[in-house]
Amino acid sequence: MEARLSGWNTRLAQLTSSKNPYDSLTPPLVQTSTFVFPDAQTGGARFSGGESGYVYTRLGNPTVQLFEEAVANLEGAEAGVAFASGMGAISGVLMPLLKSGDHLLCSEGVYGSTFGLLEFLAERFQIGHTLSPLQTEEQIEAAILDNTRAMYIETPINPTLSLVDIGLVAKIAHRRGLMLIVDNTFMTPYWQNPIALGADVVIHSATKYLGGHGDVIAGIAVGKTEFMRTVRLSTLKDVGAVLSPFDAWLLLRGMRTLALRMEQHARNAQRVVEFLANQPAVMLLHYPGLFGGAQQSILKRQMRSPGAMISFELRGGMEAGIAFMNHLRLIKIAVSLGDIHTLIQHPASMTHCLVPRDERLRMGLPDGMVRLSVGVEDADDLIADLSQAFEQL
């Protein structure tokens, strides 16, 4: 009889324990580029799909597959395809979905390189896009064009942290026969489950909270078996941004402590937000937990936590923001997030430097804004570091 899996920590610890031919406690790392066929006929049969079995790691690998199944399981999806980066997953999903002349409707505010990809698709392949706040039914309906093929949202939006109602967007998308793709990087399945809210595809930069330890670049998309098969056989196989087995193994290792880490990230973020809210130098503070009105209702409906990402703008704009970052000692200046270390970055000159200034300002991202990814260190130490940096301003 299978042991009853009660809570998240148990579920995460058990994720990879089935389908392990060696009975090893931890998942096997199958670090191989190719697989040996017992005979030529089997090789041919595996290529033609007449027989299941591994062929070549770009097409599938047992360790990578364990990672794909683990994320699909946590997201409540049928299947997953892993990629060498979050951007690999985003382009891997958009390319088989869109063709020249199509249009993609996106949340107003997407990760800088996602914006770069949208611009590239527009310039080179005439695939248009619109960035819209997508806050009300009327606004969403009005932004859908005759050639809109899919909708793509981030929520919370990087780095303004404003929220999009996944259930509302999914309802309208399905009414119009459109696929909804959600980038769930900032929340992880621990805090938000877009598929349960109606999304068709969920994407992660697994580089962030899923991996959690700053030692891997990876991405994953999960969704329905048929669409994921198309993604695997088109962009994964033929474009080839494939995840290495060792990186999949590192991700599986990191994911076993996802729940523990997320709880500590959230506790720390709460303390840091309370501290920042009382700093006279902080002019604007963005954190979903501080939102009121409709944004607060969205939070309550779809998120189990306000998360651990905070952005703020200092009085004195860009110069003050940069000086503040340079005074920090424990908190590192680095452009990633979801790491056990607390990281700070300046979106206007770093992650969002590709976004033209007016577009960036329209996304609610001013020149002086800094973004903090709160790690799992002791909150008192983080606050002491922030405090000494404020004193030096």
Ligand SMILES: Cc1ncc(COP(=O)(O)O)c(C=O)c1O
């Ligand atoms: C929300 C979001 N999506 C996608 C990406 C891209 O992920 P990767 O850096 O793994 O390619 C990032 C990277 O920061 C991100 O923040």
